[in-house]
Amino acid sequence: MNGTGHEGTTNDGTTNDRSVLVVGAGPTGLLLAGDLAAAGVPVTVVERRSHEISNLSRAFVVHARTLEQLDARGLADGIEEKGQPLDRLRLFGSLSIDLGRLQSRFKHLLVIPQYEVEKALERRAVDAGVAFAYETEVLGLVQGTDGVTLQVRGKGGKRAEMSAAYVVGTDGMRSVVRGAVGLPFPGKSVIRSVVLADVRLAEQPENLLTVNAVGDAFAFIAPFGDGYHRVIGWHRARNVPDSEPLELDEIKEIARLALGRDFGMHDARWMSRFHSDERQAPAYRVGRVLLAGDAAHVHTPAGGQGMNVGLQDAANLGWKLAAVVNGRAQDALLDTYEAERHPVGKAVLRSSGGIVRMAMAKRPWTLAARAAVTGVLGRVGPARARATGQITGLGVAYPAPKGAHPLVGRRVPDVALAGGTRLYEALRAGQFVLILPEGTAYKSDGVRVAHWASDRRTALLVRPDGYAAWAARDVPAEAGAEGGTEPGAEVGDRGDKSTDLPADFASYSLR
Known part of the structure; x- marks a missing residue:
């Protein structure tokens, strides 16, 4: 075959x-x-x-960075129409994260x-x-x-x-x-006997995402959009195999313990148990x-x-x-x-595992640690920004070569380009995009050339996945005004290695 x-x-x-x-x-x-x-x-x-x-499926959330990647493929707007945006996350009752401040076209997460x-x-x-x-x-x-x-x-x-x-x-x-x-x-099971169910609710939750942990119980509720809601729950005392039979009464009891009520759950169309692992x-x-x-x-x-x-x-x-x-x-x-x-996957294991361990906190010292962490995130802007960047994916950056421009390795936002377009529309061709100051030219079969919609003088090479591969400051306005010839001839001709464009865009990386 x-x-x-x-x-x-x-x-x-x-x-x-x-x-x-x-x-x-x-x-x-x-x-x-x-x-x-x-x-x-x-x-x-x-x-x-x-x-x-x-x-x-178990996944219900699409974060801002993923929406940007979908936008670069012309899919984000259609997916947004089928989901429900959420511009604020609330964790552990007291910690609120305002997603409306995200430096992205998508200032929310999408429940879908x-x-x-x-x-x-x-x-x-x-x-x-x-x-x-x-x-x-x-x-x-x-x-x-x-x-x-x-x-x-x-x-x-x-x-x-x-x-x-x-x-x-x-x-x-x-x-x-x-x-x-x-x-x-390698790794281990972190939580055993997590229960899932798709149910109808007699009472609608106040929030789009309903999540809380109290004592030995944790529960999460999110809408499908078709009248059903996905419920995820866990109780410390119910550490049973995935094959153990599951009844709706068990799920309702967990919800009452964690959320204070079960919202009148009924007509379950599917129920299951699973265990959650951390492995890489x-x-x-x-x-x-x-x-x-x-x-x-x-x-x-x-x-x-x-x-x-x-x-x-x-x-x-x-x-x-x-x-x-x-x-x-x-x-x-x-x-x-x-x-x-690989480092990104490792970081996600740490962050998601940290959230779960805080949710599972029971002993006085672990509860105190959770209160301290949420207090810092609530009061200290930079710490909250780093946590938000990790969860949404907007903060992910890749290592850059020594001496590279500060932008290299970082995610590039959906900047405005000359002609009324924007970067993530230009990325839909699947090519590198070279953004130049107005009046600067460059020719290459391996790159799509665009110009800033502003008077910015930086030259920026953006990889197909939306990360900066190369950048140079203060590109002269007269550079390449008559049209480019060979790769590297028009931009960065001052002998400064940091301003020299690579001749082969397709193989350019951050190594």
Whole structure:
């Protein structure tokens, strides 16, 4: 079985194609596949399940940075129409975080079921030409010199092989791809016997998101938008296996303990137990196999960061993998994916774990510590800004080379550009965007040139994922006014290394 667009294997077992296999059709896999296909890479998504998007997803929050990434793909406005914005977060009763102050087009988080995000990403992937192999289970893989071969079992139990230049595992916490390359998944279960249910409510909560922890109980309620609400609850005393039967009365009791009432929960259409783990793979790349999303890291649902981090993994990896497969960059560019995203995954484990541990606080000293932390966040603006940046993703930055411009490695906001457009519209072409002062020119096949809508004199090179790759101050107005020629000839011609544009945009990174 060779996926659409695959050229198969050679006699020595290696591949001679330029295709990619993405294993897993969740949000991370769908965004990555869509990015690759949009860049002209033949890509097939391999999915064990049949073709359906389940409404039993756990993710309910899309944060501002993820909305920016969706905006760069022309999807944010449509997703916003289906969700409900929330401009303030309240934690532990006393701590309130004002999202209306975010330096973003999206000054809120969006409450929306994961399946709505998946629908939008799947439509984009299909339109871009992604092929799908549903009901296809990965059994193992073999790496060759030039590619990877998956052993799979398709419909009816038929075994076959699928070959590609690269394979990306986005197949979740129990990733077969991760196991096939021998990567461990160290960590531990943090919370056991978390209960979930989709229910109708006789009484509507006062807030869009209802969350609180009291004593031994924690509860969270969020709307689906179709008349049902997702309820997540946990009680310290109910440490039972995931297989233990679950009744609605147990969920209602947890809600009453944590929230003071159960809002008249009734007509549950689905109930389940699960346990929440904190785990991270030690590497995100083994040769021609890469990991993203829950296959690379899992953490508690606190802060609603899970799906968001996976989507941002895909945004980081997609343009790099496309550049390598299309022959515009060396394979070493893929090493920067792990170098940049592994620390982010580790930081999310710390932040989400910290929120959960504060929510679970029971002993006097842990309650005192929680009060101290929330007090600092409530009073100290910089500390609150750092916490907000971590949760929303807007504060994520990547390491920059020594001596680089201060902007390098940082997220670039959706700045206004000349002609009435803005940066994240310009990023929809999937290219680097070079923003120049008005009257300055530059020519290159590997970059889209734009100009500031203001009189700013900085030159700024923005990667396809919205991070600054290079910048220079005080570009002279006369530079390149007659039109550019060779890369680097028009901007940064003063011999200052910090102002020299790279000749090869496709392979430019922050290493």
